Amino acid sequence: MTTRDTAMLRQLPSVDEVLRDRAAQDVIERFGRTAMVEAVRTMLSQARRDGEMLGVASCAERAAAELENASRESLRPVFNLTGTVLHTNLGRALLAAEAVDAAIAAMRSAVALEFDVGDGRRGERDDHVREILREITSAEDATVVNNNAAAVLLAINTVASGREAIVSRGELIEIGGAFRMPEIMTRAGATLVEVGTTNRTHIKDYVEAVTPETGMLLKVHTSNYRIEGFTKEVPPRELVPLARKHGIPLVNDLGSGTLVDLGRFGLRHEPTVAEAVAEGADIITFSGDKLLGGPQTGFIVGRKELIARINRNPMKRALRVDKIRLAALEATLKLYRDPDRLAQRLPTLRLLSRTREVLAAVPHRMGRWRARLSGSAFTSRGVPGASQIGSGPLPAYTSSSAGVDNRTSAQRGAGSRSAALGRAFRALPVPVVGRIEEGALVFDMRTLEDEAGFISNLGHFSVREKRDGLA
Numbered sequence: 001m002t003t004r005d006t007a008m009l010r011q012l013p014s015v016d017e018v019l020r021d022r023a024a025q026d027v028i029e030r031f032g033r034t035a036m037v038e039a040v041r042t043m044l045s046q047a048r049r050d051g052e053m054l055g056v057a058s059c060a061e062r063a064a065a066e067l068e069n070a071s072r073e074s075l076r077p078v079f080n081l082t083g084t085v086l087h088t089n090l091g092r093a094l095l096a097a098e099a100v101d102a103a104i105a106a107m108r109s110a111v112a113l114e115f116d117v118g119d120g121r122r123g124e125r126d127d128h129v130r131e132i133l134r135e136i137t138s139a140e141d142a143t144v145v146n147n148n149a150a151a152v153l154l155a156i157n158t159v160a161s162g163r164e165a166i167v168s169r170g171e172l173i174e175i176g177g178a179f180r181m182p183e184i185m186t187r188a189g190a191t192l193v194e195v196g197t198t199n200r201t202h203i204k205d206y207v208e209a210v211t212p213e214t215g216m217l218l219k220v221h222t223s224n225y226r227i228e229g230f231t232k233e234v235p236p237r238e239l240v241p242l243a244r245k246h247g248i249p250l251v252n253d254l255g256s257g258t259l260v261d262l263g264r265f266g267l268r269h270e271p272t273v274a275e276a277v278a279e280g281a282d283i284i285t286f287s288g289d290k291l292l293g294g295p296q297t298g299f300i301v302g303r304k305e306l307i308a309r310i311n312r313n314p315m316k317r318a319l320r321v322d323k324i325r326l327a328a329l330e331a332t333l334k335l336y337r338d339p340d341r342l343a344q345r346l347p348t349l350r351l352l353s354r355t356r357e358v359l360a361a362v363p364h365r366m367g368r369w370r371a372r373l374s375g376s377a378f379t380s381r382g383v384p385g386a387s388q389i390g391s392g393p394l395p396a397y398t399s400s401s402a403g404v405d406n407r408t409s410a411q412r413g414a415g416s417r418s419a420a421l422g423r424a425f426r427a428l429p430v431p432v433v434g435r436i437e438e439g440a441l442v443f444d445m446r447t448l449e450d451e452a453g454f455i456s457n458l459g460h461f462s463v464r465e466k467r468d469g470l471a
């Protein structure tokens with residue numbers, strides 16, 4: 001160390017000097033004294049190590065930035081510009097304002113969760129949604145659990161534990177997150193009996209597999225994939241007579257399911273829960289946060305006697321939902337009583353039903369920021385595109401959309417440069433998540449509603465071209 005360095009270090013302020021600074025007072029107010037002392041010490045020792053001269057004000061400022069950064073929630077809002085409305089990794093359905101209000105009210109105060117306000121006696125938590133679910137689906141009874149995976153597990157465990165469960169080989173799906181139908185069935189205590197082949201299963205396959213040990217027939221909606229070509233599956237309605245004849249329940253896992261005919265909203269038809277009930281399945285399971293557009297929950301609807309057995313299963317207690325989600329769910333379900341306004345009030349349907357014309361206008365409104373961001377490193381232009389629904393329903397179905405295609409102007413290494421561009425957008429105060437498509441970073445406008453918020457967030461955009469590997 002030179003004498004000059006030593007002299008400089010002597011000039012570094014003390015922790016106390018920094019803490020006495022006016023700017024530091026505000027930081028202490030926000031984050032507490034202990035955290036601020038720790039942050040200032042870190043800044044000073046870094047400066048000492050790097051031989052850097054650091055004044056009182058800039059030390060306080062850096063400590064504040066450090067604390068600000070550390071205080072940011074890890075589970076924080078992002079801009080989902082993937083175009084996938086029900087993106088599992090981004091939290092699936094956005095809740096309607098009515099559901100958000102109901103959840104907040106339930107968080108803030110005591111609620112009549114298992115309490116009958118009428119007679120002052122104990123009530124059941126399912127009572128808050130039972131009636132409306134019966135009304136919408138025409139099922140005899142209904143119950144709610146943590147998610148559809150839990151609904152499937154609980155239903156199988158209740159009716160087929162220690163017995164055989166018959167399912168088509170073409171329906172032994174993996175949903176992701178290690179949810180594999182064969183494993184769930186085994187964990188639920190059932191003995192898996194596979195029938196048919198991957199591409200073709202006939203009613204006679206089921207007929208021949210039924211034994212005195214059979215506990216249920218299981219039908220699974222092949223949510224996330226589609227087999228094309230030489231295929232045959234047995235629809236639930238053809239399984240009903242077989243189930244009735246032997247007195248064994250038919251369980252239909254609809255996956256997403258929907259409570260309304262999506263055709264009404266310009267989308268392709270997806271089996272509704274009411275249709276599945278009408279076909280004659282004894283138990284139907286589906287998700288709360290897929291097409292239904294509510295909080296993460298799973299439903300089991302069907303025959304009264306079976307739902308009663310499910311409710312007596314001790315596992316039910318371990319899989320139940322809390323008051324916050326239940327409040328949001330009740331409010332979400334109530335929106336279905338007014339189908340005419342559903343597409344405006346329920347974000348999932350609102351986003352899914354946005355037309356290409358509406359979406360194509362968005363990139364034009366963003367012309368200015370696109371021009372400002374695009375530079376030597378990349379170009380940004382409006383393009384047509386196709387967005388997916390996500391989370392299973394209508395596999396392989398996309399709807400036409402519009403987007404912004406951001407691609408590097410460099411000739412070589414387009415892939416890694418797009419990845420670098422993606423990192424720069426994700427580093428914004430509200431991270432922006434797009435999708436990589438043919439070497440470009442594409443922002444799909446289907447899932448962007450807060451245009452003003454998006455543009456003001458871009459005010460913080462900075463690519464340091466060399467560092468970020470864009471140049």
Ligand SMILES: *Cc1c(COP(=O)(O)O)cnc(C)c1O
Nearest residue numbers: 147148149221223255256287392
């Ligand atoms: C999505 C899905 C599940 C799992 O539902 P979660 O609500 O994600 O737990 C189960 N079965 C099918 C067919 C599905 O599509």
